[in-house]
């Protein structure tokens with residue numbers, strides 16, 4: 001039993017089921033990120049935890065107590081909304097203390113709690129302003145202050161950074177992470193930004209069409225995605241997917257494909273499992289991240305299983321710290337991540353290095369990763 | 372603000388502009404003429420009106436007609452002037468406007484933020500109430516007032532006007548609150564605010580413009596109503612409009628036109644005042660629902 005348990009939770013609107021049998025157990029002090037494309041049901045799930053939406057079936061428990069039907073204000077949770085939802089008619093100070101006032105906390109106590117939060121978030125100078133007189137970042141802080149002051153068991157965030165500009169978003173991201181490290185409160189955080197998900201979370205739940213596709217640590221999600229959806233959704237540029245045919249030959253297992261000019265490329269598979277062996281002679285999908293597909297000098301020196309092959313460079317995209325180089329394998333467009341000073345130029349034939357330690361395989365029909 | 376309006380206006384040539392202004396001036400003149408006639412003649416002795424030109428400025432200025440209309444003129448049986456009826460109207464219009472506005476706000480709040488099965492149908496029916504002609508409800512309403520024991524009282528009129536006004540006020544507030552972010556209500560729920568606390572502490576304080584619209588609309592309609600006042604009030608509760616009619620229609624003695632003019636202006640004054648005080652919020656409030664950025 002975890003701190004916050006979501007047990008076979010489903011949600012239907014009319015006849016449409018938007019969440020299907022969701023099971024997530026969140027430990028105390030964890031930072032769980034719900035990530036997925038628009039409309040996959042992230043907000044719905046968060047609102048169900050908050051008590052703002054009914055749970056159609058299943059259970060949600062906080063510290064072992066059943067939360068179904070419990071009023072949002074009695075769940076000891078606090079929520080930060082995407083639009084911040086600051087009360088427009090109240091000052092910042094009133095916004096922060098409104099919840100305490102509703103819970104009949106004495107005025108002196110409210111005041112000191114507010115000062116403490118204001119100091120923590122550096123909004124002391126804004127206390128007498130109305131929300132309309134604040135910048136986006138300041139509103140964001142006030143919204144967090146309003147959540148913090150209640151000292152809840154669980155913080156819920158619904159895309160809190162999506163209304164900020166790129167620079168501020170990165171700053172606030174760091175600040176939220178710091179806050180979590182300092183306070184150690186359990187957080188459930190919704191975003192559709194996979195970088196936010198990777199950087200903030202202790203665990204990620206990747207969702208699509210109302211299903212939890214994979215639940216795991218950022219590293220698990222990134223290195224061993226459960227299926228093609230997770231593989232392509234997480235990571236930017238997204239994972240390269242190359243059709244290969246498996247050739248199990250005694251001990252060795254090879255993944256065979258072709259390069260840009262039709263030559264056969266034979267890649268020795270690292271630690272092939274029995275499932276992959278049994279696919280011998282069949283076509284599967286090889287997944288390899290751009291950083292595992294490099295020029296021959298850029299390959300990870302610690303990796304003992306680097307396979308090399310030549311192919312034609314399509315376009316090069318210098319991105320400052322790296323240069324992304326496109327080519328094709330097995331008819332699929334691939335992106336390789338090379339050093340910024342790479343000598344690859346469009347049309348040239350160069351050697352690409354596959355770090356096979358980081359390669360994964362998927363069943364092309366079901367999309368599920370082959371172990 | 373001014374700059375924005377300038378930009379959104381269509382560019383016109385100077386000639387068209389002159390034409391537009393000329394037309395507008397003509398219309399303004401046309402509409403202001405009756406007011407001028409009323410004003411001018413209410414400060415003349417009667418002899419100047421009967422003997423001369425209605426348009427001319429008074430030769431002898433006097434406030435006597437105003438005093439007479441207010442406190443002396445024969446209205447109905449007694450020579451009380453319009454004063455008691457003016458207060459009757461105030462006693463009717465203030466509670467009626469207040470109650471119908473608050474109820475409209477509550478309805479709008481429920482219809483947008485606490486939605487339930489059949490809420491759109493209910494709203495449709497309430498809208499329908501806006502289109503029922505007064506005449507149709509006269510007899511059933513008289514019967515209801517009788518049953519409630521409110522026949523002939525000011526509170527009876529208040530009830531009639533509240534019932535009649537709720538359709539409009541609900542329409543205003545519903546449309547206004549439809550654009551009001553639901554996340555605010557959710558945040559307040561998490562903060563522990565209940566149904567009425569959310570309404571009083573968050574919704575109403577943010578409803579300034581639409582409250583003004585509702586108040587102006589209700590005030591002018593209720594103040595200017597004649598039919599309900601004539602049908603449901605007795606001598607002790609007759610509103611200003613009915614009294615004015617009685618004053619003008621009274622058949623005894625000579626017709627004191629100057630007193631009638633003064634009385635008519637007195638009857639129109641409160642609505643004029645409401646427009647002047649709150650009018651500039653009126654259009655802004657009407658627009659708020661539709662073009663909120």
Ligand SMILES: Nc1ncnc2c1ncn2[C@@H]1O[C@H](COP(=O)(O)OP(=O)(O)OP(=O)(O)O)[C@@H](O)[C@H]1O
Nearest residue numbers: 013016018036037038039040041042043044045192
């Ligand atoms: N009140 C409702 N009635 C019917 N369907 C709804 C309702 N609210 C949400 N949905 C549907 O439920 C699904 C999930 O919605 P949800 O708001 O949870 O998506 P989301 O993952 O938060 O997306 P986004 O990233 O765009 O915020 C969507 O397909 C949406 O259309």
Ligand SMILES: [Mg+2]
Nearest residue numbers: 042043044158
């Ligand atoms: Mg959402």
